[in-house]
Amino acid sequence: MVATKKVGILGATGTVGQRFILLLADHPIFTIHALGASSRSAGKSYKDATKWKQSKPIPENVENMIVNECKSASFAECDVVFSGLDADVAGDIEMEFLKANLVVFSNAKNYRREPTVPLIVPTANSSHFDLIPHQRKIYGQDKGFLITNANCSTTGLVVPLKALQDAFGPLSHIIVHTQQAISGAGYPGVPSLDILDNVVPYISGEEEKIEWETGKILGAVNSDATGFDHLENTVVSATCTRVPVIDGHLESASIKFANQPAPSVEEIEKVLAAYTTEPQQLGCHSAPERAIIVNSLPDRPQPRLDRDLEKGQAVTVGRVRKCPVFDIKFTLLIHNTVLGAAGSSVLNAEIAVAKGLI
Template sequence: MINVGVLGATGAVGQRFVELLADHPWFKLTTLAASDRSAGKPYGKIVKWRLDTPFPENIGKIKVVPTSPSAMKNVDLVFSALPADIATATETEFADAGIAVCSNASSHRMEPTIPLVVPEVNPEHLGLIDVQKDTGRDGFIVTNPNCSTIMMVTALAPLRKFKFTDIRVATMQAISGAGFEGVAAMAIYDNVIPYIGKEEEKMETEALKIMGTLKGKKVVNAPFKVSASCHRVPVIDGHTMAVWADIKEPLAKIRKAYMDYKPPIKGLPTQPAESVHFFDEEPDRPQPRLDRMRGRGMTVSVGRLREGVRFVAMGHNTIRGAAGASVLNAELIVKKKYL
């Protein structure tokens, strides 16, 4: 078993990390870090558990520690659910102290030597870990993308053999993506908010790095353009998006690509049986309420495939799009023997 910890363990994504790691077959959750005012107290006493799954009682007695490498000396890897402004320096401190970091924060995603990974899409980008280690650093940082970007690139994975230069996407994003206190009730009820800060920029840049090619010590961006329009809607969990790709192949070929799709990796505990579920016959799917927990929240669902190429994609934003993505990355890191 590999000893792991969670940074930012009391927030929305932090709680998802705790949920996924409480009984993980490869990782032993030994350390939880939060704010200084929570340090020294049992996790079960200070966390306001807000997930729709029972609180993992085996974790409740773990005493919370400060968010510093010196307080987490007995862990090999930490999962970061820190806000971006705090994560920038803190994650670097952990990596410099010899601890591996799997981060859900946006701080380091676009740095040239740090992998931005979705295991089903670009597992080879973990090679950038070697570039980090070449600098003399014992630890390293691996990031997962923005939650909406993850849904889009995973939905596009079966289509990578086709030529396209233009991707357009319009998202309908769940309120949980803004955190427990992120969207006021009076702002979102009976409403759609047509703006999410920096979300469009993340989708338009991160996708190019993820679907790019690792050449030597750097990633060459994918040769297409993404145009995004992002919107917050009154759904609790599950980001839905309409995607347009300028693929000229017959629709039958596109459908077959989804039906035949097999991810390039297997054997990871958090990986679902289907990384992409394709709704071929049902014209009104996917839907967040019906499909977000497919594959224990790790499956991206695709439907409404039409000429163009146009389709709808959906996935659970705090599982597949956040904590689950980081845990899957960590499993791939173990499989590739970087720990």
């Protein structure tokens, strides 16, 4: 590709920000141009401002970049701005960037429920980009727009659900249980005294996110592309726990289809394995070869063994079997800081470029 897009990263010193930097280090169309963090970090070199906790070192070209405050003026040259900001500051900052006509891809929860802001999982509902013209109109921008990606656990869940919904029609009931990695809580995040030889059966706000976001993502853009038809007849119940795993959220789901008789285990495995998505068709750089990997071994997926498949951009599904209560149950794994966070944003941005929105 010839043209290179300049990108900025907000919240660059945090866990999601560090993952953005790794994902963008050798990117064919994006080049890191500006870094934003809190005023405490502003003015420092990135190396001095961050507590780097990745197993790969800071890319050389980023080490000595000077960190800015998160003001749109410092990011005016950026074609794309990725936000890994915490929710307590993301609301104001991201809106200021949008109103400065900048393109923002956000990991924060603040605008996910906003009716004119798409909530996009790149391998599930990239069709929601269709709302951008309407959003630009609402906010009076000709270039800028704001896309959010979903909560990490929601992201893992909706990818196979979308494949099933496309193939077999609406899902009526979903009960899902998550076992979430500590990296999802950022740094310092989960104290070791809370999680060593332990499981914490609670993550604040997480269950509500899964139960609500699923309905927006699996819903369609309405007929005049001015909003989303939130699914009302797909009911989700989530239980979320934290486990002593570095990366990779494991989720167990039981599902009931609206249309009966429900498909067989074999039909479901076939549909999941064959699932193809728009970013793959568009040839996006970060698109996984397989959006869903079906693993037929009895004890998979496992976080440590499967999280890095497809560079963390796939969802691995295993243990597809009959559910005595609903129709089927299965286990899925998502890399929570790649597809579940920064990786979704990057792939969303690639889709937007491919669609000519940037």
